[in-house]
Amino acid sequence: MKTLIIFCLVAAVSAKHEAYLGWKSYYVAPSTQDQLQSLGGMISGFDLDFLSRAALNREGLVLVKPEYQSGFVAALKNEGIQYWVHAEDVKAQLDLDDQDAEAVSRSTPPKGEMAYDRYQPLQVIYDYIDSVAKNYPNLVTLVTPANSYEGRPIKYLKISSTNFEDKSKSLIFIESTTHAREWITPPVATFTIHKLVENLTNPDMLERFDWIVLPVVNPDGYEFTHNSTRFWRKTRSMDHFDGQRCPGVDGNRNFDFKWNTVGVSSNPCGETFPGGAPFSEVEIRVVRDILHENLDRMVMYLSMHSYGSMVLYPWGHDGTLSNYAFAQQTTAVNMVKAITVRALPDFPKYTIGNSKLVIGYPTSGSSQDYAHYIGVPLSFTYELPGLGRGLLGFHLSARYIRQVVEETWEGIVVGARRAGQLYGPSNRYY
Known part of the structure; x- marks a missing residue:
């Protein structure tokens, strides 16, 4: 019985945040007003979800679903907007956040x-x-x-x-x-x-x-x-x-x-x-x-x-x-x-x-x-x-x-x- 309880607890933890499997998060840093406006125009096309808004010379943090990641990165490159990956695996980072909160x-x-x-x-x-x-x-x-x-x-x-x-x-x-x-x-x-x-x-x-x-x-x-x-x-x-x-x-x-x-x-x-x-x-x-x-x-x-x-x-x-x-x-x-x-x-x-x-x-x-x-x-x-x-x-x-x-x-x-x-x-x- 004890083994079963431990197994269930582990399974519950691993199942948490499953909705975000395959998602990535990116920092984006527009350096001109045109880049900032272009970034705003990408929101609907790539179903972007900004957790932190970008501003001129201020990076924003955005969540991107798996199916939009390649297109989003290509659009950033085309506009010359600087970017870098924040989390390769959003679910894994959320799991770490949970551990930090408990600590x-x-x-x-x-x-x-x-x-x-x-x-x-x-x-x-x-x-x-x-x-x-x-x-x-x-x-x-x-x-x-x-x-x-x-x-x-x-x-x-x-x-x-x-x-x-x-x-x-x-x-x-x-x-x-x-x-x-x-x-x-x-x-x-x-x-x-x-x-x-x-x-x-x-x-x-x-x-x-x-x-x-x-x-x-x-x-x-x-x-x-x-x-x-x-x-x-x-x-x-x-x-x-x-x-x-x-x-x-x-x-x-x-x-x-x-x-x-x-x-x-x-x-x-x-x-x-x-x-x-x-x-x-x-x-x-x-x-x-x-x-x-x-x-x-x-x-x-x-x-x-x-x-x-x-x-x-x-x-x-x-x-x-x-x-x-x-x-x-x-x-x-x-x-x-x-x-x-x-x-x-x-x-x-x-x-x-x-x-x-x-x-x-x-x-x-x-x-x-x-x-x-x-x-x-x-x-x-x-x-x-x-x-x-x-x-x-x-x-x-x-x-x-x-x-x-x-x-x-x-x-x-x-x-x-x-x-x-x-x-x-x-x-x-x-």
């Missing part, structure tokens, strides 16, 4: 607590925010506005020293994990909660601001990445055409701004499939409703993603700049300066700018653009650091989680102060 930490924090030495499953995150709401009722309100497609609660916290009743205070909204596989983003959200409630070292963050923090926009997808397919990006809905065969929608292409126009896939199996209609996804409707319900005082919206070490702002669909571009740029610069003071040399330096101009290809239906379109003056996408040259894994090693959350918090503080100064309720005449 860093095997422990689970006590119920209701949060630790930053491993990537936590959904229940640990939910237990933590439930506990914070219970232990700090004068500061924190737990809101569960809806259930996900598969029936999981979608939870967020409203954090305020005045119970959201002081209309002179500005409001900041932070959300993460729209893309399920981006495991470094929920720690940033929960650490923000920690710094606002349990370890308040910046008192003006509560004196001047109210906060909404949504740690897991996409709980179905997040669970799926932990229990089944590591690189799953989308929701898990099946109520669109061909949904049974190809479930899910890219939540960051599902907002009603230039929806389904550029930078999307019409193939429901594609990573950037925008859904059958704007706001088709209940998870995205939750984000939409938070934006609209608090628009009168919301001065900054931060959507946390990974990887890339970037702070991006509208407009993503065509690369034009909004009337608030100067404020967006200067606020992003200040946030990145604060991050850089705390950053490690292991991570690439942050890049700042208009999202289309920085990454070289357009996106439509994004939360960043929608929030700005309806009236949030400062709307940013954070691409958190990780997966730079020399960091060989597919998710940032858990040993770096605390570093990322601490340095990102410094940027959030500076951004909030700048947003309140520019667009606090007494200054909102736009």
Whole structure:
């Protein structure tokens, strides 16, 4: 019996990540704007899946299925785009990632607590925010506005020293994990909660601001990445055409701004499939409703993603700049300066700018653009650091989680102060 158990355990480990047998990953490093645009144009043709976005003189990391590898390499050579193999065997590298995660930490924090030495499953995150709401009722309100497609609660916290009743205070909204596989983003959200409630070292963050923090926009997808397919990006809905065969929608292409126009896939199996209609996804409707319900005082919206070490702002669909571009740029610069003071040399330096101009290809239906379109003056996408040259894994090693959350918090503080100064309720005449 003991031998049988050991055999079953070995078989289970070896079977994990089988979906990625034969896949390769490549670093790609465009050196001109034309090369960057050409790279963006290859996404649909070769069904590319970028884990880390490329920028000028900044390599990106892309997954390529077996049937597209030779054509993709030929296209890179034809365009003169520098590339090199990151992992010859994606499954084998994922297995090594799992071993690294176990080596860093095997422990689970006590119920209701949060630790930053491993990537936590959904229940640990939910237990933590439930506990914070219970232990700090004068500061924190737990809101569960809806259930996900598969029936999981979608939870967020409203954090305020005045119970959201002081209309002179500005409001900041932070959300993460729209893309399920981006495991470094929920720690940033929960650490923000920690710094606002349990370890308040910046008192003006509560004196001047109210906060909404949504740690897991996409709980179905997040669970799926932990229990089944590591690189799953989308929701898990099946109520669109061909949904049974190809479930899910890219939540960051599902907002009603230039929806389904550029930078999307019409193939429901594609990573950037925008859904059958704007706001088709209940998870995205939750984000939409938070934006609209608090628009009168919301001065900054931060959507946390990974990887890339970037702070991006509208407009993503065509690369034009909004009337608030100067404020967006200067606020992003200040946030990145604060991050850089705390950053490690292991991570690439942050890049700042208009999202289309920085990454070289357009996106439509994004939360960043929608929030700005309806009236949030400062709307940013954070691409958190990780997966730079020399960091060989597919998710940032858990040993770096605390570093990322601490340095990102410094940027959030500076951004909030700048947003309140520019667009606090007494200054909102736009």
